[in-house]
Amino acid sequence: DGGITQSPKYLFRKEGQNVTLSCEQNLNHDAMYWYRQDPGQGLRLIYYSQIVNDFQKGDIAEGYSVSREKKESFPLTVTSAQKNPTAFYLCASSTRTGTGRTEAFFGQGTRLTVV
Amino acid sequence: AQSVTQLDSHVSVSEGTPVLLRCNYSSSYSPSLFWYVQHPNKGLQLLLKYTSAATLVKGINGFEAEFKKSETSFHLTKPSAHMSDAAEYFCVVSEPNYGGSQGNLIFGKGTKLSVKP
Numbered sequence: 001d002g003g004i005t006q007s008p009k010y011l012f013r014k015e016g017q018n019v020t021l022s023c024e025q026n027l028n029h030d031a032m033y034w035y036r037q038d039p040g041q042g043l044r045l046i047y048y049s050q051i052v053n054d055f056q057k058g059d060i061a062e063g064y065s066v067s068r069e070k071k072e073s074f075p076l077t078v079t080s081a082q083k084n085p086t087a088f089y090l091c092a093s094s095t096r097t098g099t100g101r102t103e104a105f106f107g108q109g110t111r112l113t114v115v
Numbered sequence: 116a117q118s119v120t121q122l123d124s125h126v127s128v129s130e131g132t133p134v135l136l137r138c139n140y141s142s143s144y145s146p147s148l149f150w151y152v153q154h155p156n157k158g159l160q161l162l163l164k165y166t167s168a169a170t171l172v173k174g175i176n177g178f179e180a181e182f183k184k185s186e187t188s189f190h191l192t193k194p195s196a197h198m199s200d201a202a203e204y205f206c207v208v209s210e211p212n213y214g215g216s217q218g219n220l221i222f223g224k225g226t227k228l229s230v231k232p
Contacts, residue, residue: 006158033220040124042205042224090158094220102209103149104220106158 006107021076021110023091032074037088121223134193136226138206148189149207201230
């Protein structure tokens with residue numbers, strides 16, 4: 001089945017550690033996104049990538065890094081510079097529809113907790 | 116610039132009564148509009164989408180939405196709420212892809228729907 005897979009589902013990190021969240025898609029989508037979700041704040045864009053080997057910062061990129069070496073994969077690293085990393089992280093991918101507009105597909109999310 | 120406003124952060128209805136979740140948008144172009152649903156600790160699932168075809172869009176689970184350009188609205192409705200509809204709902208706008216680039220997705224802040232028995 002085609003889809004977008006995030007792993008792990010739950011992740012615990014000690015303060016000062018870097019952690020990497022995985023996102024893989026087999027939908028052949030060009031664009032991929034990372035969002036952070038906090039209670040009452042909706043989804044905020046961290047990074048997005050439109051093509052391989054290219055990515056742009058979103059609204060809250062500080063303390064995060066990404067890579068896009070393969071079309072299928074868009075891992076997110078939460079660095080020690082991120083002061084409040086505890087959140088629910090969602091990965092998405094998108095494609096053009098018949099009229100040229102994007103429709104996004106989402107992974108099931110990773111809940112990161114700093115202990 | 117694109118923006119999305121979901122007018123209610125929380126809506127509570129009784130089972131069997133109609134649901135109305137309101138969404139207004141602003142866009143410089145003719146946008147695509149989407150409604151997504153999110154159950155607790157889950158990803159987002161597409162409910163329905165508007166992409167410049169019919170203005171009344173039917174989605175999954177009995178939901179529908181009407182695109183009203185004059186009111187810049189895309190409200191989500193369902194005639195009769197079910198307990199399983201309790202979730203958070205997001206209205207999303209995306210502008211057309213010009214010049215080969217993929218448009219960004221702009222999310223509303225979400226509306227939490229509670230359904231009372």
